[in-house]
Amino acid sequence: MEDAKQDRLERAGWRVGDAGDFLELTPEEAAFVELKLALAFYLRELRAAQGWTQTQTARRLRSSQSRVAKMEAADPSVSLDLLVRSLLALGASRADVGRVIARAA
Amino acid sequence: MEDAKQDRLERAGWRVGDAGDFLELTPEEAAFVELKLALAFYLRELRAAQGWTQTQTARRLRSSQSRVAKMEAADPSVSLDLLVRSLLALGASRADVGRVIARAA
DNA sequence: CGAGTATATGTCACAACTGACATACGCCGC
DNA sequence: GCGGCGTATGTCAGTTGTGACATATACTCG
Numbered sequence: 001m002e003d004a005k006q007d008r009l010e011r012a013g014w015r016v017g018d019a020g021d022f023l024e025l026t027p028e029e030a031a032f033v034e035l036k037l038a039l040a041f042y043l044r045e046l047r048a049a050q051g052w053t054q055t056q057t058a059r060r061l062r063s064s065q066s067r068v069a070k071m072e073a074a075d076p077s078v079s080l081d082l083l084v085r086s087l088l089a090l091g092a093s094r095a096d097v098g099r100v101i102a103r104a105a
Numbered sequence: 106m107e108d109a110k111q112d113r114l115e116r117a118g119w120r121v122g123d124a125g126d127f128l129e130l131t132p133e134e135a136a137f138v139e140l141k142l143a144l145a146f147y148l149r150e151l152r153a154a155q156g157w158t159q160t161q162t163a164r165r166l167r168s169s170q171s172r173v174a175k176m177e178a179a180d181p182s183v184s185l186d187l188l189v190r191s192l193l194a195l196g197a198s199r200a201d202v203g204r205v206i207a208r209a210a
Numbered sequence: 211c212g213a214g215t216a217t218a219t220g221t222c223a224c225a226a227c228t229g230a231c232a233t234a235c236g237c238c239g240c
Numbered sequence: 241g242c243g244g245c246g247t248a249t250g251t252c253a254g255t256t257g258t259g260a261c262a263t264a265t266a267c268t269c270g
Binding site: 058060063064065067068076078079081082 | 226227229230231238
Binding site: 032097098 | 139140184192203207208
């Protein structure tokens with residue numbers, strides 16, 4: 001990982017490092033990251049199921065292609081708010097979101 | 106509702122008004138608000154089940170009493186991130202959070 | 211009635227997120 | 241190889257969220 005990215009991530013509040021360092025995450029932090037990852041993958045699934053490009057999806061969400069890419073990557077600069085609101089806007093139901101979150105990692 | 110509060114809410118991005126105006130929310134916006142409300146009530150349940158005060162809870166979350174109050178009220182100034190991270194920190198599991206979100210309004 | 215405790219609301223300086231833009235990477239058909 | 245397309249990454253100005261503090265309301269116990 002380049003230093004620039006690490007700086008950005010750390011400013012954004014994540015502990016950053018190689019795989020071994022993940023053990024330093026508290027259980028809550030780990031659960032939160034996994035939860036975000038699950039929603040991120042679901043967003044990609046939803047988009048793929050419709051056959052849309054990130055650019056088309058971005059237009060639909062009134063956002064930008066880069067933000068959609070970051071959402072799907074569960075980038076630390078993406079909030080849960082944005083992820084969930086995007087999923088709902090793309091047609092997921094509240095129950096769908098709940099199911100994805102509850103599903104084991 | 107006092108004007109001051111209405112101003113604050115509108116600055117925070119909500120459409121504000123009496124009950125009838127809620128019809129102006131898009132379905133996604135409504136679902137998002139309900140989802141937040143469900144988590145907010147769950148936070149209060151969790152706290153009450155432990156017999157903690159908001160102040161004690163705030164210390165545990167490294168936040169302030171006022172923010173806990175706002176979380177439980179699903180105040181627009183509270184993000185989903187904060188709500189979910191708080192629930193996890195208070196002992197809720199990822200599955201618990203998912204279940205609360207999925208549950209019908 | 212106070213004093214004490216729990217919760218709610220208003221405000222602000224500072225930190226984090228967002229959309230947009232630029233640019234880079236990877237893949238495919240020509 | 242090159243151009244086009246889809247996706248990924250870096251950056252930044254403007255907006256929004258956060259913790260803390262002050263203050264307000266509400267309830268209980270002497």
